[in-house]
Amino acid sequence: MPVSRRSRKREVEKISRERIDYLLRLADDVFLEKPARAQRYADLSRRIGMRNKVRLPKIWRRRICRNCKAFLWPGVNCRVRLRPRRQSHIVVTCFNCGHHTRYNI
Ligand SMILES: [Zn+2]
Structure with a gap:
């Protein structure tokens, strides 16, 4: 059955998103016991996203350092501070x- 290019693209995006979500949840699960493995899952999900041009879901985007791409766990390897002054914002170190x-x- 011929499949249009557009619906094929949508299918790829859907599967990518599911894989990304699955991998990041897995990373979240194993992080405290096996941080290196969690990092590998996070790298993998980023790679899937880049290859298929799918952005990481918002809730996960903040869990990966924008500079070194480390999988972050608030209170363990990053600090999250709420800054209410001026434009309210969150600073993740x-x-x-x-x-x-x-x-x-
Ligand atoms: Zn970093």
Whole structure:
């Protein structure tokens, strides 16, 4: 059965998103026991996203350092601070590379 290019693309995106979500949840599960493995899952999910041009879901984007791509766990390898002054924002400090990432709320 011929499949149009557009629906094929949509199918690839859907499967990629599912894989990304699955891998990141797995990374979340194993992080405390096996951080190296969690990092591998996170790298893998990023690669799937890049290859298929799918962005990581918002909730996960903040869990990966924008500078060194480390999988972050608040209180373990990163610090999350709420800054209510001026435009309210969150500052995430990565303990792996020391990078501050700012997110507006
Ligand atoms: Zn970092």
